[in-house]
Amino acid sequence: MRHIRKYAKIFQCTFRDQLAYLSAFVTGQIFFVVIIFVFFSLWKVIYGKEGLIAGLSLTQTLWYLTFTETVELSKARIYLTIQNEVKEGSIAYALNRPYSYNGFQTARAMGESLVKMIPILILGFVTTLLFVGPLPGYARALPFGLVLITGGLLLNTLWMLNIGLLAFWTEDVTPFYWIFQKLIFILGGMFFPIDFFPDWLQQTARSLPFAFSAYWPALTMVRFSRHAFLTGLTGQVVYIILLGLTGSLLFRAAQRKVHVQGG
Amino acid sequence: MRGLIGKYIRFNLAAAMEYRVSFVIQVLGMALNNSAFIFFWLLLFDKVGDINGYGFTEVMLLWSLAAAGFGFNEVFLGNGRYLSRIIYQGELDVYLLQPVPLIPNILCSRMNVSGWGDLAYGIILFLLSQELTPLWIFLFAVSCVLAALLFSSINLFYHSLTFYMGNGENLASAAYNMVLTFATYPGTIFKGASTWIMHTLLPAALVIWIPTELILHFSLSRALFLLAGDGILVATAYLLFKGGLRRYASGNRMGTRL
Numbered sequence: 341m342r343h344i345r346k347y348a349k350i351f352q353c354t355f356r357d358q359l360a361y362l363s364a365f366v367t368g369q370i371f372f373v374v375i376i377f378v379f380f381s382l383w384k385v386i387y388g389k390e391g392l393i394a395g396l397s398l399t400q401t402l403w404y405l406t407f408t409e410t411v412e413l414s415k416a417r418i419y420l421t422i423q424n425e426v427k428e429g430s431i432a433y434a435l436n437r438p439y440s441y442n443g444f445q446t447a448r449a450m451g452e453s454l455v456k457m458i459p460i461l462i463l464g465f466v467t468t469l470l471f472v473g474p475l476p477g478y479a480r481a482l483p484f485g486l487v488l489i490t491g492g493l494l495l496n497t498l499w500m501l502n503i504g505l506l507a508f509w510t511e512d513v514t515p516f517y518w519i520f521q522k523l524i525f526i527l528g529g530m531f532f533p534i535d536f537f538p539d540w541l542q543q544t545a546r547s548l549p550f551a552f553s554a555y556w557p558a559l560t561m562v563r564f565s566r567h568a569f570l571t572g573l574t575g576q577v578v579y580i581i582l583l584g585l586t587g588s589l590l591f592r593a594a595q596r597k598v599h600v601q602g603g
Numbered sequence: 604m605r606g607l608i609g610k611y612i613r614f615n616l617a618a619a620m621e622y623r624v625s626f627v628i629q630v631l632g633m634a635l636n637n638s639a640f641i642f643f644w645l646l647l648f649d650k651v652g653d654i655n656g657y658g659f660t661e662v663m664l665l666w667s668l669a670a671a672g673f674g675f676n677e678v679f680l681g682n683g684r685y686l687s688r689i690i691y692q693g694e695l696d697v698y699l700l701q702p703v704p705l706i707p708n709i710l711c712s713r714m715n716v717s718g719w720g721d722l723a724y725g726i727i728l729f730l731l732s733q734e735l736t737p738l739w740i741f742l743f744a745v746s747c748v749l750a751a752l753l754f755s756s757i758n759l760f761y762h763s764l765t766f767y768m769g770n771g772e773n774l775a776s777a778a779y780n781m782v783l784t785f786a787t788y789p790g791t792i793f794k795g796a797s798t799w800i801m802h803t804l805l806p807a808a809l810v811i812w813i814p815t816e817l818i819l820h821f822s823l824s825r826a827l828f829l830l831a832g833d834g835i836l837v838a839t840a841y842l843l844f845k846g847g848l849r850r851y852a853s854g855n856r857m858g859t860r861l
Contacts, residue, residue: 374781381792386651393650511625515632515717522639531643536650 346439347447354451372413372460373467379405380471394535400562401533403475406464407485407558408530411492412521413460416452418445418497422504423513432598442501442587449497457489481564488557488569491576495553496524498583505587508594529555549579607703608711612679615714626716633720634727637670640787641728655791662789663732664818668743669786669811671725672750677718680710680751683758684779687765687772696853706844710755739818746814749833753810757782760840766847778805786811806836 380402387398396404422445425431434441468475503516510516524530528550534542545551556572619626641663648659657665676683686709689695698709729743761775782805785793790812793801802808809832817826 370777371780371784374784377797378784378788381794381797382654382788385655385792386647510628511622512629515628515636518632518636522636526639526642526646532647537646538649541646 343443347443350439350444350447351451354448355455358452358455369413369460369463372409372463375409376402376406376464376467376471394533396533396535396562399472399475402472403468403478404533404558404562405531406468407489407561408528408554410457410460410464411489411496411554411557412524412530414453414457414493415496415500416449416456417500417517418449419500419504419507419513419517421445422501423507426507427511435595435598442584442591445501445504446494446497449500450494453493453497454490457493475562477564478561481561484564484569485557485561488560488572488576491573491580492553492557495549495576495579495583498580498587499553501587502583502590505590505594508597524550524553527551528553529558533559547575549575549583552576552579608679608707611711612714615681615712619714619716626719629717630720630723633717634724637666637721637724637728640666654789657789657791660732661815661819663728665789665811665815666787667725667729667732668746668750668815668818669725669783670721670728671743671747672810673754673783674718674720674722674725675747675751676754677715678722679714680755681715681718682713683710683755683762684776685713686758686762687770687775690762690765690847690851691770691772693853695851705848706759706841710759738821742814742818742821746818750810750814753806753833753836754779754782756837756840757806757810759844760836763840763844763847766844766850781805782807782810802832806832809833809836 383398383401383405387393387401391397393401422431425434431441434444437444499520500517503513503520506513506516527545527548529545534545534551534555537545546555552572552575556568556575560568560572644659644662644666648654648662654662682689689698689709695709698705698712701708725747733739733743757779758775761778762771764771764774785801785805785807790798790801790808798808801812809829813825813829813832817829
């Protein structure tokens with residue numbers, strides 16, 4: 341319990357810290373509006389006179405993309421923080437502190453991500469509402485969607501923690517991040533719902549960890565069902581545990597590579 | 604000036620090669636990163652067929668041109684997107700004091716290594732996905748160089764606003780990214796006022812869409828129209844930078860370029 345309080349405090353401090361930069365963050369989100377506009381233009385042409393594609397309407401698809409983008413744009417890029425700490429050697433100062441390095445980075449990243457998520461959700465709501473109108477069932481799905489969006493952010497944070505820790509072995513981990521990001525974009529259903537994939541790929545893509553960062557949270561919001569929510573939640577819990585474990589193993593292995601010199 | 608550019612390329616490449624593993628990882632990583640979009644468009648076209656006259660091959664041409672032009676800019680004119688920082692930190696003095704043309708000196712002095720991945724990806728994608736007639740190869744090569752020049756002009760234009768309005772770094776970065784984003788989607792999906800913006804303030808049309816159309820259906824009058832548009836964009840960026848330079852005040856900052 342004492343441990344949980346410690347990381348909750350770190351989360352709370354970062355949350356409060358990030359609130360101070362909220363206005364600067366919101367004004368920097370013009371790119372989000374542009375992306376929604378591009379998606380709207382593309383999908384409007386694709387839908388043409390079709391009412392539904394793969395069981396989703398244009399309205400549902402655009403709202404779906406707004407939610408997947410929310411997860412993508414809210415994430416705190418901790419792989420860069422970790423990479424810099426490894427490069428500069430300042431990670432040595434973190435090693436003898438009375439907390440787990442992975443736990444500290446995760447709590448901090450979640451504090452930052454959740455502060456970013458709220459304005460992006462609001463901005464996405466207004467923008468998408470203007471383009472395609474309201475999403476049927478939004479209010480009912482929102483509490484469940486928020487749980488899965490938060491779970492998706494935690495999954496992404498753990499991915500980035502694992503990627504950041506690779507800095508102990510390679511000079512620059514950014515290319516690993518790019519590849520991870522593209523796996524979320526395509527296989528995770530961030531650019532379009534997995535329901536649009538060919539049949540042979542759908543089942544596999546739905547079970548991969550990337551889908552639990554983007555597809556399941558967004559699908560729960562646009563086509564709510566208890567089954568979608570529970571599937572999303574179960575998958576997130578499993579992959580969060582797995583990524584947490586690989587993060588611990590990586591950090592343990594990485595610690596053996598640290599050489600601390602006096603000075 | 605050719606000597607200056609050549610020397611910058613040699614020095615920047617030698618510096619990048621000092622971290623050879625990192626160089627290879629970044630180049631391969633970027634190429635792999637871009638390849639993901641092939642799957643995106645493959646899956647999309649598999650589901651929906653044609654998008655306002657664009658099929659998979661046409662979108663790959665769009666992508667190969669955008670990636671190669673962007674990569675060319677990042678590799679050979681890679682300092683453009685750091686211009687605001689150079690201005691507001693008073694580091695322009697270092698460039699002003701050197702007896703070489705100012706704008707090429709600033710733009711060429713940095714090479715962004717991952718740009719090699721974009722450049723290689725764009726060229727390979729073109730070679731693998733398009734018809735390799737002499738005319739197409741020629742038009743593709745010229746369009747890549749022009750696209751790079753325009754990407755640089757967009758950087759020069761928006762970052763020069765820092766001379767007038769304080770730190771314009773975020774605006775310039777957003778404009779650069781928006782042009783790139785618009786450029787990688789078929790221009791025919793956009794309608795109304797937005798297309799005007801994409802021909803002027805965020806000129807994705809000049810950088811990628813019109814050159815793509817030219818490769819697909821060449822016409823001399825259209826080529827001349829494009830060159831005139833490119834000329835106006837380059838000249839506007841140049842004039843804005845020159846005007847801004849008159850407002851620049853030295854920070855008396857001591858610095859060294861290594």
